[in-house]
Amino acid sequence: MSTPATKQETPLTLETFTAGLWKENPIFVMMLGLCPTLAVTNTLTNSLAMGAATIFVLVGSNALISGLRHFIPKQIRITTYIIIIATFVTLVDYLIQAISLDLYNALGAFIQLIVVNCLILGRAEAFASKNSFNKSVVSAAGMGVGFTFALACLGSVRELLGSGKLLGFQVFSDNFEPWVVMILPPGGFIVLGSWLLLFKWLEQRRTRKIIRTDAATHCTVRQNP
Amino acid sequence: MQTESLSYLFLSAFLINNFVLAMFLGLCPFVGTSAKRNTAINMGMATTFVMLISSVCAYGINAVLTRYQLEFLRLISYIAVIAAAVQLVEMILKKFSPVLSRALGIYLPLITTNCAILGVALIQTAKGYDFMQSVAFSAGAGAGFALALILMAGLREKLELANMPGITQAAGLSMMLAGILSLTFMGFAGLGGSAA
Numbered sequence: 001m002s003t004p005a006t007k008q009e010t011p012l013t014l015e016t017f018t019a020g021l022w023k024e025n026p027i028f029v030m031m032l033g034l035c036p037t038l039a040v041t042n043t044l045t046n047s048l049a050m051g052a053a054t055i056f057v058l059v060g061s062n063a064l065i066s067g068l069r070h071f072i073p074k075q076i077r078i079t080t081y082i083i084i085i086a087t088f089v090t091l092v093d094y095l096i097q098a099i100s101l102d103l104y105n106a107l108g109a110f111i112q113l114i115v116v117n118c119l120i121l122g123r124a125e126a127f128a129s130k131n132s133f134n135k136s137v138v139s140a141a142g143m144g145v146g147f148t149f150a151l152a153c154l155g156s157v158r159e160l161l162g163s164g165k166l167l168g169f170q171v172f173s174d175n176f177e178p179w180v181v182m183i184l185p186p187g188g189f190i191v192l193g194s195w196l197l198l199f200k201w202l203e204q205r206r207t208r209k210i211i212r213t214d215a216a217t218h219c220t221v222r223q224n225p
Numbered sequence: 226m227q228t229e230s231l232s233y234l235f236l237s238a239f240l241i242n243n244f245v246l247a248m249f250l251g252l253c254p255f256v257g258t259s260a261k262r263n264t265a266i267n268m269g270m271a272t273t274f275v276m277l278i279s280s281v282c283a284y285g286i287n288a289v290l291t292r293y294q295l296e297f298l299r300l301i302s303y304i305a306v307i308a309a310a311v312q313l314v315e316m317i318l319k320k321f322s323p324v325l326s327r328a329l330g331i332y333l334p335l336i337t338t339n340c341a342i343l344g345v346a347l348i349q350t351a352k353g354y355d356f357m358q359s360v361a362f363s364a365g366a367g368a369g370f371a372l373a374l375i376l377m378a379g380l381r382e383k384l385e386l387a388n389m390p391g392i393t394q395a396a397g398l399s400m401m402l403a404g405i406l407s408l409t410f411m412g413f414a415g416l417g418g419s420a421a
Contacts, residue, residue: 034252034256038249082304083304086301086304094297109344109347112347115343116338118338186404186405186407186411189401189403193401193403194401196396197401
C-alpha cells in the first residue's frame with residue numbers, strides 16, 4: 001500500500017494515486033461516468049454520498065478483480081467483471097438504505113446504476129486486470145477521489161447558485177445569478193459544460209504549472225521562478 | 226387514474242421526463258455517438274429495440290424473483306439479462322436481417338453498458354408498472370432517447386461549420402448545447418402538469 005513511508009522507494013505508486021485526481025480525472029478529462037455526475041449533483045451532500053458509494057464499489061471491485069486476475073478466463077472476463085461490480089453495488093445499495101433513508105430516496109435509482117458507470121468497468125478492464133493487487137487498489141482509490149472531487153465541484157456550484165446555500169464560495173462571479181434552473185436538469189449540463197471549458201482553458205497553461213508543483217514538492221535545487 | 230394511462234406513460238417518458246435530457250440516463254452514448262446524424266439514427270433505433278426487449282425480460286424476472294423472495298438478486302439478474310438480450314438480438318439480427326445488423330454495427334454490443342437500459346428496468350420495477358405499462362414506458366423512453374440523440378446530432382453538425390474559439394473544441398460546448406436543449410424540453414412540463 002502507498003503509505004508516505006514507501007513513497008521514496010516506489011514513486012510510481014504515488015503517481016498511480018495522483019493520476020486519477022487531476023491528470024486523468026475521470027469526469028473532466030476522460031468523460032467517464034457522466035450519468036450519475038449530472039443526476040445527483042444538485043446538492044453537495046448528494047454529491048459526496050454518491051462519491052463515497054462510488055469509491056467503495058470502485059476499490060472493492062478492482063481489488064477483487066485484480067486478486068482474481070489469474071483465474072478469470074479471458075473470454076468471459078467482461079461478464080465476470082459486471083457480476084463482481086453488481087455484487088458490490090448491491091452491498092452499497094443496502095448499506096445506504098440502512099444508514100440514511102432520506103439519502104437513499106434522494107439518490108434514487110442512481111445507486112443501483114453505479115453498475116453501469118463506465119468508469120468502474122473501464123478501470124477494471126484497463127488497469128485492475130493487468131496490475132498487481134496493491135497498485136490496483138491505490139489507483140482505484142485515486143480515481144474514486146478524483147471522481148468525488150469532480151462531483152463536489154459540480155455539486156457545490158449547483159447548490160450555491162440554485163438554492164443560495166454555501167454562501168461566500170463564488171466561482172462564476174459575473175455571469176451567474178441565483179437560479180432555480182441550476183438545481184433542475186439543464187443546470188447540470190450547463191455547470192458541467194462551464195467546468196469543462198474552464199479546465200480546457202487551464203490546460204493550456206498546465207505545463208508550466210506541473211513544473212512548478214514538481215519543484216515545490218520535491219524541494220530540489222531546481223527552482224527557477 | 227388518468228396519469229397512469231398508457232399514452233400518458235409513453236408521452237411522459239418521451240418528452241416530459243426525457244431520459245437523456247431530464248433524467249441524465251444514457252449520457253455516454255449521447256456524447257459519443259451524436260456527432261453524425263446517421264449514426265445517431267441507427268443508435269437510437271438499436272437502443273429502442275433493446276430497451277423494449279429488456280424491459281419485457283425484466284418484468285418477467287421481477288415477477289419470478291418477487292415470488293421466491295429473492296429481491297436482492299434483482300440488480301445482478303437484470304444486468305445479466307440485458308447482456309444476454311443484447312447478444313441474442315445481435316445473433317437474431319445477423320441471421321434474419323443482415324441489412325439492419327450491418328447498419329447498427331458496433332453500436333449493438335455497446336448498448337449493454339448504456340445506463341438508460343438498466344434505468345428503464347429499475348424504474349419500472351420501482352414504480353410497479355404492470356406489463357402493458359412497462360412496454361409503453363420503455364417504448365417512450367427509447368423514442369425519447371432517439372429524439373434527443375438525433376436533435377443533438379443535427380445541432381453538432383451545424384456547429385462543425387461555425388467558427389469557435391480554441392477552448393470550445395472539447396466536450397464542454399456539447400454539454401452547454403445539451404443544457405440549452407434540456408431547457409427547451411422543460412417547456413413540455415406543462416403537458417404533465419395539467420394531467421397530474
